[in-house]
Amino acid sequence: MHTPPEEKNHRQPAPCRGARRLLMVAVSASMLLVLATTADLLLRVAHQDDGGASAWMKAMTLSAPALWTAGSPMRHPETVHPGVDLRFSAGLVTAP
Amino acid sequence: MISETRYPPMAIWAARDVQRHAGRSMLLFACLASLVFLIATALLFSQAMDATWARLLDQSPDLVIRRIDGGGWAPIPADNAVALAKRVPGVLDPTPRLWGVVTGPEGPVTVMASTAVVPESVLNGMKIPSAGQAVVGQGVARALPENRLNLGSRHPLTVTVIDLFPADTSLATHDLVWITPDDARHLLGLAPGQASDLAVHLFRREEEQAIQADLAAAFPWPVRITDRTASALRHRTQAVRSGGIAVVAGIPALLALLLIITGTVLDHTGQRAHWGLLKSLGWTTADIVRLQVIRAMIVGTPAVMLGLASAYAAVFYPPAAGVTAYWITGGQHLAALTLVSSGAAMIMLEIVALVGLPFLAAVCLTSVRAATDAPWTMLQADPWN
Numbered sequence: 001m002h003t004p005p006e007e008k009n010h011r012q013p014a015p016c017r018g019a020r021r022l023l024m025v026a027v028s029a030s031m032l033l034v035l036a037t038t039a040d041l042l043l044r045v046a047h048q049d050d051g052g053a054s055a056w057m058k059a060m061t062l063s064a065p066a067l068w069t070a071g072s073p074m075r076h077p078e079t080v081h082p083g084v085d086l087r088f089s090a091g092l093v094t095a096p
Numbered sequence: 097m098i099s100e101t102r103y104p105p106m107a108i109w110a111a112r113d114v115q116r117h118a119g120r121s122m123l124l125f126a127c128l129a130s131l132v133f134l135i136a137t138a139l140l141f142s143q144a145m146d147a148t149w150a151r152l153l154d155q156s157p158d159l160v161i162r163r164i165d166g167g168g169w170a171p172i173p174a175d176n177a178v179a180l181a182k183r184v185p186g187v188l189d190p191t192p193r194l195w196g197v198v199t200g201p202e203g204p205v206t207v208m209a210s211t212a213v214v215p216e217s218v219l220n221g222m223k224i225p226s227a228g229q230a231v232v233g234q235g236v237a238r239a240l241p242e243n244r245l246n247l248g249s250r251h252p253l254t255v256t257v258i259d260l261f262p263a264d265t266s267l268a269t270h271d272l273v274w275i276t277p278d279d280a281r282h283l284l285g286l287a288p289g290q291a292s293d294l295a296v297h298l299f300r301r302e303e304e305q306a307i308q309a310d311l312a313a314a315f316p317w318p319v320r321i322t323d324r325t326a327s328a329l330r331h332r333t334q335a336v337r338s339g340g341i342a343v344v345a346g347i348p349a350l351l352a353l354l355l356i357i358t359g360t361v362l363d364h365t366g367q368r369a370h371w372g373l374l375k376s377l378g379w380t381t382a383d384i385v386r387l388q389v390i391r392a393m394i395v396g397t398p399a400v401m402l403g404l405a406s407a408y409a410a411v412f413y414p415p416a417a418g419v420t421a422y423w424i425t426g427g428q429h430l431a432a433l434t435l436v437s438s439g440a441a442m443i444m445l446e447i448v449a450l451v452g453l454p455f456l457a458a459v460c461l462t463s464v465r466a467a468t469d470a471p472w473t474m475l476q477a478d479p480w481n
Binding site: 016018019022023026029030033034036037040041042044045048050051053054055056057058059060061062063064065066067069070071074075076077078079080 | 109151191
């Protein structure tokens with residue numbers, strides 16, 4: 001049976017079918033991951049809820065989240081005593 | 097009939113090349129995916145932490161005014177302080193706060209009494225404490241025998257716990273004990289009409305620094321004013337530092353990248369004879385480099401995307417996010433992290449550039465260096481020669 005020249009060009013030899021499938025999987029998996037992550041990113045940003053933590057921060061006029069021990073400067077920054085800055089080097093203590 | 101997608105012959109050839117070295121390609125895929133996962137998880141987590149804290153701090157008062165004297169902090173006369181603060185232009189809604197840090201059963205707790213009415217939408221069915229009663233956070237509730245809470249201070253107080261703050265609000269209420277203003281004054285040793293400090297909101301937040309001098313001058317006693325920006329900056333520094341530490345901890349992963357690149361170089365060196373054969377058959381150097389770049393992309397692109405998607409899921413999907421939070425922070429509680437789309441997308445793009453570009457550059461440069469020789473020189477690199 002005579003095969004049209006265009007179709008003949010498209011037909012892959014048998015050893016290339018696996019390669020073609022591999023290429024198809026690589027391209028479609030990458031695109032799927034990008035699309036899924038992007039879609040979730042956009043949907044999640046639109047429907048975010050912190051469970052009411054922000055509302056209680058406002059209602060109780062809290063100054064900082066409860067991630068540090070009560071009484072520490074990070075939890076209650078307003079309790080930091082105004083010390084006179086006479087340090088030898090201000091940046092040295094925070095340097096890694 | 098479904099028409100098949102047409103791929104360039106060079107891509108098919110590169111895929112065949114990947115199939116020929118299946119083990120090496122799988123190893124490369126696993127290394128790249130795990131490297132991207134480790135770096136992206138650390139950076140996405142610290143960015144999400146920063147966003148979460150910024151969102152919470154956005155609700156905190158712009159300025160907090162505390163009275164100081166020779167002995168340290170001193171209580172303020174609430175009504176007088178409110179009247180004085182209202183005279184300063186730009187000040188909105190000055191609120192006297194009744195709060196303090198007292199000793200609880202397992203350590204210090206934050207005692208707070210709300211002088212304003214808490215909206216019903218915030219309460220969401222929760223009971224409001226009356227005299228001798230308290231609503232406590234999840235952290236305080238863990239150590240309570242029979243719903244009785246002993247609070248130690250200048251005047252110790254025992255209250256009955258009538259309700260708990262919801263677990264979802266723990267980011268703000270974990271160590272909180274909510275009692276009535278009278279109980280708080282008794283516990284903290286304040287006289288009627290006194291408050292701990294004054295919380296102030298501003299009409300324009302940009303005036304936070306400028307208005308402090310006016311506010312300080314408005315009160316007849318010395319005050320110490322703390323602003324929200326300084327607190328936010330401190331939290332941001334913490335978040336960035338924790339992200340930085342996590343990335344430093346990922347240095348072994350970066351060493352893995354070096355091994356990948358080295359492996360790529362060795363691979364190309366072994367293939368020189370094969371490339372010499374291709375060049376003898378009419379392939380150009382550009383063809384060989386293009387083949388290697390496409391081959392690297394066939395393996396690298398899905399690996400990078402899988403690493404990024406896994407890291408994204410590990411930070412923002414609750415079951416996995418709990419494990420990640422435990423891994424990074426060592427804490428057992430998972431806070432609902434805030435997702436900022438632009439920030440997360442930017443971090444993902446940065447990681448693609450951080451890992452993908454050096455990898456492609458290594459493939460490209462080593463291929464160029466190995467494929468520019470004359471075909472007969474390259475054919476002599478055959479180990480059988």
